[in-house]
Amino acid sequence: MGIKSSDKPKLKHKKGLWSPEEDQRLRNYLLKHSHACWSSVPVNAGLQRNGKSCRLRWINYLRPGLKRGIFTVQEEETILTLHRLLGNKWSQMAQHLPGRTDNQIKNYWHSHLKKKLAKLEEMEAHIKTQCSTTTSRSENTDSSVTSENLSYELLMNQMEKSSRQNNDLAEDGHKSSLPKLLFAEWLSLENVHSRSSVNSGNEQVISMAGFNNHNTSFVQDCFMNGYLLNEGAFRGDLRAGFSNDLMEEMLNSGFKIEDQISGIELVDSTSGHDICNNDVLYI
DNA sequence: AAATGTCGCAACCGCTCTTAC
């Protein structure tokens, strides 16, 4: 395409931090002209940068509508959820966090969330150790208490403690700093798997409407705390409400539920009633 | 007050994918 790179005059591109003047030039240019080709932007804008650098500066810093400052608890929760679903797909995550860039999310993950998660995993490992000691002592006394249940109980207790401590510090009145999945929010995350909106057309959507009350909070808690923090516990406890097949499907597919559950007969294990209704799965 | 360590963020680098020729 065009002239060979070897034929181009080798321009000495400036590197490092952008000066306010450079920012102004780039901003002015890009607000007036939509870029057709990033490599031509620095030339036309009178900058000694390469196109790549201009693109990055615009996307990460100058673009209108960018949010700056600390991440809200809700944003944090969304990132944790999405990271669980997508892995290190920062740009895809950014699509679900308006005003945030992939770079911001990536940095926030590495500087905050990764450590937070590591701590929780450490806690979980500690609890599992406790759990194995406890179960070995009591295994002949109560056959209904499985190690999974116990693990979950211990985890929840531990997290409740930690949550209470965090609540004391929380400024915004959020009940917990632990990652909670907001089901409605999660569902509104359009197109996690590069599809059209979850809520459009013949939706087969998961909502929290159909479980009886105690089950609703239970499942939500299991999901939030278990899926996000402890997949093992999640698998174990949610079996109370989901069939094994569906559970596997959900976990293996990264929750591509919207169009995969049609026709599956789900039964609320406590009431025995179907929780599927007209292709909509109510949880 | 100076040296050292840690943290957070902006920017660069290298790779892959897409597109145009």
Place this chain on the structure above:
DNA sequence: AGTAAGAGCGGTTGCGACATT
């Protein structure tokens, strides 16, 4: 179909600000 350039993405680095010793 092959090739080169552009665009985008994720990993990594460098540096300034702040905290600790």
